[in-house]
Amino acid sequence: MASIIAPLLFLFIVVGRATPAVSQSSQPPETTCFDWGESSQGAVSVVEGDAVWLSCLLFSHPSVYNYSSTQSTGHNLFWYRIPEGHDLEHPITYSPRLSKDRERLWLQPAASADTGLYICMLRNKSSCSKIAMRLTVLQRGEVTRGNACGLPVAGETIQAPIGLQQGEVLHCPGLQEAAKMADSEPTVSWYHETPESSRCHKYPFWNTDRQQRGAALRFHLMLVPYRGLYYCTVHYQRKGKTLNFTRSINVTAVYPTNVSKDPVILHPAKDQVFTVKQDTEVRLVCRGLFPYLKSSWDIWWTVDGKTLEKLPDHQRFSRINSQVNYDYGDRTEESILVIKDFQSEDLNREFNCSVRNERGFKTCRAQLKEEVSLPFVELGCGLGVTLVLMLLLFVVYHVFWLELLLLYRSWFGTDERHTDDKEYDVYISYARNSEEEQFVLSTLRGVLENELGYSVCIFDRDSLPGGTITDETLSFVARSRRVLVVVSPGYASQGSQALLELKAGIDGMARGGHLRVILVQYKPVQRQVWVGELRRARVALAMVRWQGEKSKELTSRFWKRLRVELPVRRVSIRGEEGSSKEAVLMRLISQNSTNSQTGLITNTVKEPQKVLNSAA
The missing domain is CATH 2.60.40.10 (Immunoglobulins)
Structure with a gap:
């Protein structure tokens, strides 16, 4: 008896909710027919002109009804139809287009008038059962739309x-x-x-x-x-x-079947701790990976070994399940345990997340730790002050970075005269024309020698008559700490002496010596007219741009930028010359410190009186 009751219950589930739409007008009056109603699961759609069949759902579970066994026990299968918009059922008249084959009703082909409710009835002299299913015949234009x-x-x-x-x-x-x-x-x-x-x-x-x-x-x-x-x-x-x-x-x-199909708990990880706070809503997240299988899977939470529904205070607990990712059949599912009004005694409870499929089972315990209250006001004030100071320092550095760099060099930089045997601080290379020669001799040389105290070498001024140009050029470059190249439209044509000076300076840098090359752009030059050596040097070397009237003052950005590239100079004063001279000297040091070149006042000042006179 139990073997029959269980399939009957299953058939109730298959047919869904029962609908009393089927009339019993065609039944013999002495026979009571059990009506299973309309099955939503048995609904069929077909395109007009296509062949289609309806299967009687009474035979969907063989342990309840089997076509062969019912025929042997005297049961007969009848088909009825309620046309669309009608209430009464009519027996189906079989024809070449409408035919019956065992438990199936064939429509070959289906017509638009075939839309309606179809009833299959199984009965003998003492019993009767029937179930209904709906057939919908669609026009071709309704189903081909959006079909490539x-x-x-x-x-x-x-x-x-x-x-x-x-x-x-x-x-x-x-x-x-x-x-x-x-x-x-x-x-x-x-x-x-x-x-x-x-x-x-x-x-x-x-x-x-x-x-x-x-x-x-x-x-x-x-x-x-x-x-x-x-x-x-x-x-x-x-x-x-x-x-x-x-x-x-x-x-x-x-993913193929030959890879591991065991479920995996991705979150929480081993030894992971959830921080919770009393009298608040706490959410514990569990995330599991389920490799593709043609079988069921599940992810759930337990509290003290019980599911949420079995807890005495289950009203405080709920879970939210969702899919996080789907990757070639492998699904990542998430289950969030929501605990309302978290209490201190909940810290002693055991919260476990579990995952399962037909290949395996995994569980992981969520470790909880109570959140410690922090002094938010104090932390906020401290953080605000820190951010303001950092912003202030950033602005100061962004605006005065050249001055700060020069000040740092003046305090901690090394005077290169104590570490090498060079004779000149700067060797100036430039195109030999009147305009650039005037800029070099009157501006660059004057400031570097007279104002900043550097020893400057200019070939046309310092070379001796009768010497070889190539040998003397290489000698001057080798005896200098910096090669200052004045770049302009007329500079460095192939075979010129300026190109020889540039090559000598670059070679000196490549050999790893103390020589460095500085590019000073006197006038803008289009990159395509640069010679190869100058183009390659521009990639790795610093470029200081002369901006005419804006760069003439010693406090301009041009001279500050140039001092960063030049050697460090320190000032040493022996003895005291009186309070007025001492004040002048201190003012000079202060001025140069503000201009970021404290250590570049003069070249090893041995005569304080001369420095004071120059400053005055």
């Missing part, structure tokens, strides 16, 4: 996951049923609609990984581009008519 292949598909799409780098065989749904009604072997046409381009391809698909073998489509090797919707159209002959119907299959790529 333009095929009329009204039925539900079949899901077909295939493992990557694995093989699979696709069979067209309904082919076996059609073969029983066909006068000859049915044929099948296959189509593929790619999801990326929404284009339709009819078989052959122009590769050897997918081949049609008979009516089936065989995947020899599944790849990601082979995903998408596949359509199969079945053609068959019956009583001189050509009939067909189309089904759709959604092929998805999943």
Whole structure:
């Protein structure tokens, strides 16, 4: 008896809610017919002109009703129809277009007038059972809209996951049923609609990984581009008519079956601690990875070994489940345990997150720690003051970075005269024309020698008559700590002496000595007219730009930037010359410190009186 009751309960679930829409007017008055109502699960949609069949859902569970056994016990199967917009059921008159085959009612083909409610009734002299299902006949324009292949598909799409780098065989749904009604072997046409381009391809698909073998489509090797919707159209002959119907299959790529399929808890990790606070709502997050399997899976929380529904205070506990990620069949699921009004005694309870599928089971305990209150006001004030100071320092550095750099060099920089045997501080290289020569001799030389105290070498001034230009140039460059190259449109044409000086300076830097090259742009030069040596030097060397009248003052950015590249100079004063001279000297030091060149006042001042006179 129990073996019959359980399938009956299952049949209640299959048919869904019962609807008293079916009349019993055609039943014998002495027979009581049990009405299962209308089955929402048995509803069928078909395109007008396609073949379709309805299966009596009374036989959906063989342990309840089996067609062969019911026939042997005297039961007969009858079909009735309630047309759309009518209330009374009418017996179906069978014809070549409407025929019955065992528990199926065939419409070959379906017409728009066939829409309605269909009832299958199984009865004998003493018992009767019936169930209803709805048939909807659609126009072709209603189902081909948005279909790249333009095929009329009204039925539900079949899901077909295939493992990557694995093989699979696709069979067209309904082919076996059609073969029983066909006068000859049915044929099948296959189509593929790619999801990326929404284009339709009819078989052959122009590769050897997918081949049609008979009516089936065989995947020899599944790849990601082979995903998408596949359509199969079945053609068959019956009583001189050509009939067909189309089904759709959604092929998805999943990870292969030969990889691990055990579930994994991603969060919380081992030894992870959740910080909680009393009298607040606490949320504990559990995240699990479920590899692809054709089976069920589950993720849940337990408190003290009990599910949330079995807790005495279950009103305080709830969970929120959601999918976080789906990657080729592998799903990442999240379950959030929500605890309302968290109390101190909850710290002693055991909160476990568990995951399970048919391959394994994992559980992880959530460790809780009470949050310690922090002095937010004090921390906020301290953080605010720190941010203000940092912003102030950033602004000061951004505006006065040259001055700060020069001040740092004056305090901590090393005087290169004590570490090398060079004779000159600066060797000036420039194009030999009147304009640049005037700039070099009157401006650069004057400030570097007279104001800043550097020893300057200029070839045209310091070379001796009768010498070799090449040898003397190389000698001057080798005896200098810096080579200052004045770049202008007339500088460094091939074969000029200026180009020789530039090459000598770059070679000196490459040999790892104390020589450095500084580029001073006197006038703008288009990059395409630069010689190769100057173009390569510009990539690695500093460029200080002369800006005419704005750069003439010793406090201008040009001279500050140039002093950063020049050697460090220190001032040493012996003895005291009186308070007025001492004040002048201190004012000079203060002025140069403000201008970021405290250590560049003069070259090893041995005569304080001379320095004071110059400052005065």
